[in-house]
Each structure stands twice: as structure tokens, then as C-alpha cells.
Amino acid sequence: MTTLLLLQLLAILVAARGCGLLLRRFGQPAVVGEMAAGVLLGPVVFGQLWPATHAALFPAASLAPLSALATLGLVLFMFVVGAELRAPQGLRSQVRAAGLVGACAFFVPMAMGLVLAVWLYPALAPDGLAFWPFALFFAAAMSITAFPVLARILKDRGMTRTGVGQLSLNAAALADVFTWMLLALILALAGGGDGYAGFTRVAGGLLLIVALVFLVLRPLYAWLLRRHPLDEDGATVSFGLLLAGMLACAAATEWVGLHAVFGAFLFGACLPRDDRLLAVLIERIEHIAVVALMPIFFALAGLGMSADAFTGGSVGVLAAIVAVAVAGKVAGGALGARLAGHPWRPSLAVGSLMNARGLMELVVIKVGLDAGLIGPVLFTMLFAMAILTTVMTGPLLALLARGPRPAVQLEGGAAGGSASGGGLDT
Template structure:
């Protein structure tokens, strides 16, 4: 395929993905789910589960390996920008000592207990679902990590859609989810290192690199952002030159975290946290970056993993019982322990259950882990399908659990009023809440 033909097919694929995401995102809101869940489902429907099954020839042309390679670059770019916006929107006024302590405790229990249960499931089904030549230690680390992960980007999107990013529940959930995912990706680096070279050095290098990256952002990059912010506040406008510099820093941050073994999403998020909290600067950035990211780039990310997912394998009843056991262990390990931890921190049972339900969401991060496991031969195709189902079920359950926990009268709008932040803006809307 020459460059011109590739361009035409990529554009056609993007049009299909964007339209499908909009349709599914709109339809799913009628059953009380956030749009983001519909976008995730749209990707699965575009893959071999439906579209590829009904029109295999058209699917192979529209989503060829060459096209997927281009989509991979675009979707990761969009996700990095989106998480930069999420980090930028978090209100530091809610970062009280008590919240940080609670997030720390929640991160420890919300990672350790699911990891142990995942390790138990790996021991239980080692002979059934492991890849060829993979040792049980590697398999235990992998499945423990798959259980411990939280859908950080998807959780952020759900909270943003429901105007909960800067509420007490939203901040605690995001802080805890970010820490849990950093730990999980470090564990995953150990798994891939062991699967490839039988070495633990991959995880050690990733951990050291993450600490160094945070220090660089805090001491070297933030002063540059402060200067840009000062000029923007003075002129009441973010110049194209300054926007270009921010975007360059964003891309370098994504590149750095990806290079050290963490997913590029964390580079964007950490850079967003370093943005000075000045209203004009934040509003200018959000206005210039928000819409095109949400409407065009981000759906590519939600679709990409779905294109590599085939749920038709569940026609095989031989994996039904292990699937139910793994789902039960994963939900009890994440939702159960997070709920108990938050309750022990002094929250009500309703708030504890709501946070537990949000953190139980695995989303596309689980799909990424599943694809990595399949890529390196750590897991079988059957376990890959089970992990995909885990991602869908836990994500679909996030908002129903939240709404049931908080009560019908405590739907998003009223929760926002009850837990009113110092300042809250839905990704750049020109208002103070």
C-alpha cells in the first residue's frame, strides 16, 4: 500500500471510528451509562466480535495492520493530551493531608489484595491458561497485576462527564487510581522483563526512572510553565508560540514515561499536575485542546484495543466456570477491599461503596494488559478473552454501583452540590461552580 492509499484508508477508518463512537456513546446514555462506556463498546463492535465477523473482507481492508499502526500513534497522542487536561483540571484546594493519607491507604490495599487474589487465580489455573514455556512466577505476577490495575484514563473520563473530578470522591478516586496504576505498570515491567530475559532489572529501572521523571518535571519543567503562565495571565491570551512549547513538553513527557517503561498517559498527567493553577492559563489551554481531543483523538484510543478483541470465543463453554471464578475474585478483591478501606477512613457506607465501584472499573487499561500478555506469550487466547470480559463488565458496573450507592436523589448533579469544590470546571467551561 503506497502512502496515498494508506492516507485514504486511515481517514476512512477514522471516520467510521468517530461516527461509531458518537452513535454508541449517545445510545448508551439512555440506559444511564457515561458516553465513554459506549465509546469502549463501539471499538469492540468494530472488531472481529461483530464487524469483522459479518464483513471480514471489508474489515481486513479498513483495519489492516498498516492502518492499525497509524491509529496506534494517533490514539496514544490523544490519550496523552486528554490526561494532561485531566491533571490540569484537578483542584489542589482539595489536596488536604487527610485526603492524601486516605488515598495512600486506599492505594496500598486496592493494589495488594487484588494482586494476591490474582496470584491465587494464577496458581489455580496455571495449567489451563498460561503461555507455552512461561514459569508460574511470571504468570502469578502477570495475573496479579491484571487484577490490581484500575482504569485510570477511563475513570478520569467518567468523573469528568459526571462533573465529579473535583469532588471529595473524585479526587480520592483519581489519586488512588493513579498510584495503583503506577504500581501496576512497574509490576508489569517485571513481568515483561522476566518473560523476555528472565531478569528483574526492568522493574528496577522503571521505578528509578519514574522518580527521576517526577523530579525533572517539578524542578526543571515547572519553572518554564510558570513563566508561560505569567505571560498568558498578563496578555489574557495564550500565544501560539507558548502553546507550541507546552505541546512540545507534553510530547516529551509522554515519550519519557513510555521510554522508562510506564505508559505514556502518566507523562501527560504529571505534566498537567505541574500546570500553575491560574484561571486564564487553564481556560486557554482547555479551550484550545479539549474539543478536538474528546471528539477525534480519544475515540481512537477506545477503539484500538477493541479492534484486537474477539468475544466470540465465549461460545466455548469450557472456559465459562474459570471465567466466573476469575470475575468473582477480581470484583471482590477490588470493589470489596476498596469499599472497606474507605469506610475505615471515616466515610459513610454509601460513599465507600461509590468509590469502590469507581475503582473497580478496569476499562481499556485491562485491555492493554491483556494485549501485552498475549503479545509476549504469557497468557493463552482464552485468558485474553476472559480479561477483556473483565474489563467490559467492571466498567459497565462502575456508574450503576455509584448511583445505587449514593441513591437516586444523589445522581451526579446533587452530589456535586453536596461536595462542592473550591472551583470546578467541566474541562474548560467558562464558569465557576
Template structure:
């Protein structure tokens, strides 16, 4: 295929991806579901399992193998920008007076699903072999099985909290704060699993761990002061400041990828150390274009993720695995979050709300699964099972919140006030209101 033909194919495929994904996201939001549900559904529909199976000629014409690298590159770029924004917005000061409760919820929501996921993987490994996993499990594979059940998606949780008027309530603050802490723990453990897995890397994992620790130390100690000095002394325009920080995020992502990790770790780290305003607030001139770029390009990631979903190869074993894994994922998250919130002093209704919120997964889960698939910690069939688990737990969050609200009304004999006031207008409650919050 000539270069001109490749470019034409890529442009046409990009147009289809953007229109289909955003239209599906809009439809999902109209149905009361997060944007991600529609976008990932569109990605799966445009993949080989549906479009490729029902109209193979059309699929080959739209997505020839030659443009796969370009699509993957756009997907990785969108991930770097998105996770840079996530790291930039990460603010553990939300803990406030509920710090102990949030820490308790975060630890319980990590340890219980982690133990259940890893234990179930060891106990039922023979069944997982039917889904394409190797004969003997490695330590990183078992650890990753636990991580897959432990993840909570901070962006989608934030959007759900805001849309349900929970942003100023105790369960809303506790859930968002605990999810932020949980993110840090999960990404750290995932980094360790990927580093130990190693793959074909020339350096052994101990050396790479030492180099990675040195890189993190340099970034944490030197990057923010240097960036702040450069940005303030030069008085850069917003566009140049944006270019500098995204370049910094891409460079950091390249380093972590070179160490055998995923680009996601470098992007998150770059966002965490990016300088804030003098009063500690986020720079709106930086945040707004970050949200715009990531919102525009993330559909490429959804299509790449959807193309790896093997619907045709699921079989009865795969669909049974989806049901079992979804049940484990929901019960362990909701149960551990509820119990920890009760121990932290929350009443029954607020504790139930916290547990349900902690079960939301969304884009964060997909990013972790994609990293595991690329590292060889998952087979394509098990990856498909876990993608459907992520979708199911995300879909269940809103109905379960409505159910617990009705239970509270029935128990009190009056409309539930514990859910807080009606959702405030965008920007009035200090929560994130940009499109990226609805994606993850």
C-alpha cells in the same frame, strides 16, 4: 497499494471510526451508561471478531493491514493527550478533612485486589495456560494480574459521581480522592512491572530504573519552573501554549517509551508538572482544547483495543474466566472499599457507596491492559477476558448505586438523603465537566 489508495483508505476508515464510536457513545449515555461502554463496543464491533467474521471482505476493504500503523499512531497520540489532561487535573488537595479515610480506602482498594489477583494467577496458572499464557509465570505477569484487579478509573468515577449528585457528599469526595491516590500507586507498580519485564531492551532493568528515576527527578524539579518562566515571559497565545505543552508531553512519552516503559507514563508525568495558574487553578484555555482533542481522537484507541479482542477464540473456558474474574474484581473492590470506609468512620450506606464507586474501571483499565498486551504480559485471549471484565464492572456501577440507594431508603423508611442534592449544573460544583470525564 499506492500511497494515494492508502490515504483514501485511511480517510474512509477514520470517518467510520469517528462516526460509529461517537454514535455508540451517545447511545450508551442515553441508556444511562458511561460514554466509554458505547465506544468500546463500537471498537469491538469494527474488529476482526465481529465485522471481520461476518463480512471479511468489507473488513479487509475498510481496514487493510497497510493502514494499521497509522491507526496505532493516532491511538497513541490520543492516549498521550488524554493522559496529559488526566495528570494536569490530578489534584490531591481534594483530600481535605477526609485525608485519613481516603488514604485508608486507597490502600485497601489496592492491596486486597492486588493480593487476590496475584494469588489467583499463581493458584490457577494451569487454567490460564489454556488462555494462551506461557508454561511458567514470570514475576511481572503475576504482578500484572494483581494490577488488573486493582485499577479504578478516575475519569469515569468522576463522571458517575457528578451525574448522581454525589460531588459534594462525603462518599463522593472520599471515592474521588482515594481513586486519585490509587492511580498514582497503580501506575507506579505497573511501571516497575514493565521495566522488569524488559523485553528486548539493550539495557538491563536496573540501569533503566536508574535512568528513569533521574528523568523523573529532572522533570519534577526543573520542568515546571522552566515551563512557567517560558510561558509567562513570552506571553504566548493559547494555541502556541497548547502546542508547547503537548510537544512536552510527547517528548516525555518518547523518553519513557525508550526506557522500555509505555508512553502513558511520560504523558502522565508531563501533565502532573505542567504549570497551573498563579492561584493554583487549572487554565481553562488549555484544558478545553485538551478535552476536545482527546475526545475526538480516543475512538482510534478504542478500535485498536477492540481489534485485539478475540471473541472467536474465547471458548467456554474464556467465558467462564470472564465470570470468575468479574466476580473477583467486583467483590474485592467493593468489599475492601466498604470495609476501609467503615474503619474511616463513614456510616453503612456511605461506606457501601464508596465501595461501589471504587469498582468502576473504564478507560484507565483499558490503557493498563493495552500496555500489558504490548509488553507481552498478557495473551490475546486473557486480554479479551480482562477487557470484558472492565466493561462488566463499569456497567454494574450505576445499577449497584441505585440498589444501595433503595436499601438506604428501606432502612430509613424515607427517601435517601445521603446521596446528596440533585446534580448541580455543569461547572457549579468544581468537578470536571468536560467530555474527557465521561470517557474514562
């Protein structure tokens, strides 16, 4: 069993690094290649081409250790995401515009997703699942924006300090807050087990955890990190207590009926907004989580895919999901920017950036699959949608950048932003 596990890890890491390096040559974030590696290792590609080898390398009985490592990687990653959470540059100067873009980029795809869910529910909902948990989860999956991937795209293109870039970051942060709140409520509603009484119990447990995290753990860890900063020698105890707090919060949210990622994220968000602390967490945790453990998560997600999503009438359903996802995000983001008073081309650039779903979409749909809110076929379609919408972000920006007045080379950001929108005027 140990030999098989090591061979599985070897195959996963080689595929992830290879696909990541390959797609970076085409201007795509490495995470897109790592997600694609999960597809290649799953039944859709590897399992179709070499079914006997695939069955020997990834037998169902051997996946429990991989699942544990993937969960640990996801918890560590979401912990660092929570620790990184802070108001992006220029937020105060862009409150109105970011609020409009974030709200429209959340509610427009959500509304379109609810309409599409009416059509999808009879064929793709898990047996016994009521309509509203399915429909609300599907709508939430349509509404997510990958804040970390968006930040990486903007950095790679030198757009971090542009008006378009800063407005997109601010709006994505707000939209993702809406989406994660909705997802927590959906999981509480679906996981309670006995209707609204169960929902009340799960929601009450979540509120208690939030209160403990921010009223007790936040001042406690602020004091601990002041006394024993992580960037000083002999801070092993502080680092160990950080990991203990993260695991305790992850276990608590899992115990009340939510996913462990919520607890890890909440604990990271309660830590002091200290750049030195964040640098240490990135050095000690994020690198190992992203490089070694998250590819396992992608591979397991790929193993959960179904080849039935790419046969017969399912291809039309997949095309409809991708079309609604793209239209909802691009139109919603552009509408919000236009309502804030910005011209059409930069508004469309903002909408195109909001369409990048990447890793966070995969986290959301894997949570939904584990909770029984979607089945393997719909999971596969949403997985494909996450990759496609992220891949098309760069080409859409390049298309909008053509012409005498490029939409994505606008300066302004925090320094030149107005109260209404942060310097997007052409």
C-alpha cells in the same frame, strides 16, 4: 491507502458517537459507549458477522497509521490527565479515610488477582514470560479505578459534593497512584531484557526522567507560562513549547523501556496548578483527543480482541475474572470505609464507585498487551471486564439508594467532613 484510512476513520467516529449517544440514554458515561464501539468494530462482532467486509476495511497491513494516531491520542489524553491531577476537595479532612479506602481498594483486589493469576498463568500467559511479571501485571489490572470516569459519574448524578462522592474521588486518586507506580515497576522488570540488571537500568532511567521533569522542566515551564499565559493573544510559542515538552517526555519514557503514556502524564503533572491553564488545555487538546483520537484507540483495542475469549471453557474464565474484579474492588472499598468508621450502606456505595474501571483500565491492559505481558485472549477478557464493571456502577448505586436511608445522598463533603472521614454518617 489514503481513501482506506479515511473510510476507517469515518467508520470509527460514526460507531463511537452512535454507541456513546445510545448508552447515554441509559444513564451510562459516553466513554462506555465508545469502548463498546471498539468491541463492535473488532473481530468479536463485525469480524464474525461480515468477515469479508471486516477484512477489507481493516486489513492488518493498513493499521500502522491508525496505530500512530491512537498513540498520539493516548499521549495527549494522559498529558491532560496529568495536568488535571490535583488534590480533590476535602482531601485534608479525609486523609485517614481516603488512605484506608485507597489502600484497601488497591491491595484487596491485587491479592485476589495474584491468587487467580496462579490458575490463569499456565493457559493464558504469553510463551516465555515468567510467572511474576504476568501475575503482578494481572493483579495491577485488577486494582485500577478510572478516576476520570468516576468523576464524570459523580457529576452526572449530582454526587460530587456528597460525602460518598468526595471520599471515593480522594481514595481513587490514591489507589491509582499506587497502581501506576506498580505498573511502571512491572514494565521495568519485564522490559529490561536481562533480569534485575535490566530492571535497574530501566528504573534508573525513569528516576532520571522524573528528576529532570520536576527539577528542571517544572520551574522552566512555570516561568514560561507566567511570562506568556496560554489564554492571552500571541501565546502560540508557549503552546508549541508545551507540546514539545510533552512529546519529549513521552519519547524519553518510551526510550528507556516504559510506555509513552508515562512521560506524557509526568509532564502534565509538573505543570502549574492553574485553572486558566487547564481550561485552555481542555479546550485545545482534550476535545480533539477525546472526540477524534481516543475512538481510534478503542477501535484498535477492539481489533486486538480475540473471539476465543467467548468460546467453550473461556467463558468460565471470563466469569471468574469479572467476579474477582467486582468482589475485590467493592469489598476492598467497603472494608476501607468501614475501618474508617462509616456505616455499611455508604461503605458499600464507596466500594461500588471504586469498581468503575472504564478508560484507565483499557489504557493499562493495552500497555500490557503491547509490552507482551498478556496475550489477546486475556486482553479480551480484561476489556470485557472493564466495560462490565463500569456499566454496573450506576445500577449498584441505584440499588443502594433504595430504602428509608439512602446510601448515596449523603451530604458532608469538605465542609462538613471530620478528620476521620468526611461526613459519611447517616
